[in-house]
Amino acid sequence: MSRRCGPVDLGRSAVAALRPLDADGARIDAGFWAERQRLNRDVLLPDGRRRLEEAGNLDNLRRAARGERGGFRGMVFADSDVHKWLEAAGWELQREPSDALAAAADELIALLAGAQEDDGYLNSYFQLMAEPAERFTRLAWDHELYCAGHLIQAAVAHARGRGDEALLGVAGRFAEHIDGVFGPGRRRGTPGHPEV
Secondary structure (H helix, E strand, C coil): CCCCCCCCCCCCCCCCCCCCCCCCCCCCCCCHHHHHHHHHHHHHHHHHHHHHHHHCHHHHHHHHHCCCCCCCCCCCCHHHHHHHHHHHHHHHHHHCCCHHHHHHHHHHHHHHHHHCCCCCCCCHHHHHHCCHHHCCCCCCCCCHHHHHHHHHHHHHHHHHHCCCCHHHHHHHHHHHHHHHHHCCCCCCCCCCCCCC
8 A cells, every 4th residue: 555645755766865754644633733724624625615616716617617708707817726725625635534525625626627628728717718829828927837737736635635536637637738738849938937
């Protein structure tokens, strides 16, 4: 059985002098940080999910999944907020499993999978508001690769944190799409954000 690990896995590194603990190698049971973990789980994560709904982030993805055009709500980087919520949920589910939180996360993962285009592309702003030829043309200002980076981080959290690779499949398809656009001998460009 593979060991459960956090965001950094140096298990296969021949040169790492220090190695992170396994995911369950330490636990905070009481005090300030235990209370913060409880607050995050019981209040902030449910409230964050509610706010994503209120702000239109989830509606944007639903509309993209239906193939609609126009009517985007929020900032151009709205998808990244969904990805960041999923990342937090993935690590929290590693710390302490929860059927309710897992179901909420799985619902959003399914939504992202449904919104993803056949070629792997996933960004509700561009899917609703731009023509396909406009994708990846304003790298310094737009947030396509920023959102992709947060998607990949969320996928790692679910794969390592809870052993669920559904989001990793979505992120992998988008990464393959990005590689097809920017791989060797293809388009050149530098994003305005380092996340990807």
